[in-house]
Amino acid sequence: MTTMAILTIFVLSIFVGFEVVSKVSTTLHTPLMSGANAIHGIILVGAILVADKATTGLETSLSIIAVVLATINMVGGFVVTDRMLEMFKGKGGKK
Amino acid sequence: MNANLYAVIGLGVAVSFILALKGLSAPKTARRGNQIGAIGATVATVVVFFDPGSTKHHNTFLILAAIAFGVIVGVPAARKIQMTQMPQLVALFNGVGGGAAALVAIVEYLNLSAEGTPSKANIVATVFTVIVGCTSFSGSVITFMKLQELMTTRPVVFPGGRFLIAGTLAAVLATGGWTIASGGNTPLLIMGGLSLLFGVLFVLPVGGADVPIVISLLNAFTGLTVAASGYVLQSTLLIVAGTLVGASGTILTRLMADAMGRSLFGTLFGAFTAKPQAATGVTETRSVKSSSPDDVAILLNYAQRVVVVPGFGLAVAQAQHTVRELADLLTAKGVEVAYGIHPVAGRMPGHMNVLLAEANVPYEQLVEMEEINPTFPQTDVVLVVGANDVVNPAAKTTPGCPIYGMPILDVASAGNVIFLKRSMRPGFAGIENELLYDPKTSLLFGDAKESLGKVVSALKNL
The missing domain is CATH 3.40.50.1220 (TPP-binding domain)
Incomplete structure (x- = not known):
């Protein structure tokens, strides 16, 4: 990938990131933070990529730790966010 | 797997994250948004095993075991946590994410330098990831301890603290410069250690009431480290997802600070402005009216x-x-x-x-x-x-x-x-x-x- 292509992706992503959350209500700050937190658990993909080609003992152990940590971040993040939002939904349903 | 197909799936996952954040911004769509994000993340995790770019598969079994272990730790924690303790759990999840990003960057760096000298741009991205990832990790651990009340919730300020923080930051940046100039492994590891220390010092002076803002900010930081490690790994998906979280996290941090009437600057640089508080010598003697x-x-x-x-x-x-x-x-x-x-x-x-x-x-x-x-x-x-x-x-x-x-x-x-x-x-x-x-x-x-x-x-x- 060329540096220019990466820069383009980066800058456009910043604007999309700003735009999608700019109108969030206070009520949803906590779930949104938690959901965004789960999304950066996607580092799991990176951890798997480096673990897959690790050859030395040091590289393997560090990357396997990274896989564990990233999995906790991703899976735990999505589950806890869902639990929070489940409560909001229950409330709406009983109206 | 066909490289184009792989790229298209990656694009789909990136879009699912945008939809997830969009959904999470409105009460009606929030839950579905989160689910869309979870599906996207799962798809990405499965297809990465078929990445056409990686031909060597050394540790597939170990990786699967590690994922299983992470699920066994993460899911019950998220399921069983009392809703009152949820903020510290989010802080902890964020911290491990930052730690994972730093580790990924370190391993890729070791790997690249074993094959030859990594490019300057790669070293710069690695240095950034390790500094911010380590800071986010240790900072999140401190916020966790504050919220869990394992330590005092008051700002921890000590004489000369601001010089220590400024000195540590300077040392982090200096070792960063050293790493970029020399390309060696040792400076990178020293820098990682100093960044961990900086994360601790950075969060210690933050008062209990400001901790949520710091969690949100560290969350945005972790997003950016993921983006930077995406640059090193040449993964568009990581760049997009990391940047999205970094940008939306920054906005969210500002919105939170506004809601609390705090200046973001004051919160972040509290370390440099906070003075050790004099204990009020006046013992409270006024009476209160109690009721039945x-x-x-x-x-x-x-x-x-x-x-x-x-x-x-x-x-x-x-x-x-x-x-x-x-x-x-x-x-x-x-x-x-x-x-x-x-x-x-x-x-x-x-x-x-x-x-x-x-x-x-x-x-x-x-x-x-x-x-x-x-x-x-x-x-x-x-x-x-x-x-x-x-x-x-x-x-x-x-x-x-x-x-x-x-x-x-x-x-x-x-x-x-x-x-x-x-x-x-x-x-x-x-x-x-x-x-x-x-x-x-x-x-x-x-x-x-x-x-x-x-x-x-x-x-x-x-």
């Missing part, structure tokens, strides 16, 4: 309008359901009941809404601060349940106190104020509350759930 459940019940019975101000104490006592029972009883008697929700009631913005939603409190009764404040003069009784800092007039009257400038609920303008408290202990921010000594304030001491239960039965007998 029967008195409270009578007061509520003859009120026209009652506002409940819930705080973290309510959640700790698990009194949400009892509060709702009381509110239902009053509504049946023709009393108008509303809940005054401070944006940061609880431990994080919106935390109280989550807690009350758990107790099925009708959404229409939850009134945000800007709307409820003008109605306090027409309110007969305010019931402050386990809240303190969010009604503390010191935020308006005492410049220099840690919560000065934070908007508060003006409960003082109501007819009567009843505090349900366990003790005279000050709130999370650690500041004395003048309102407790106000003549129209009375206190009902005891566990919030028990006290409310007594008020409910007294009210039933009236």
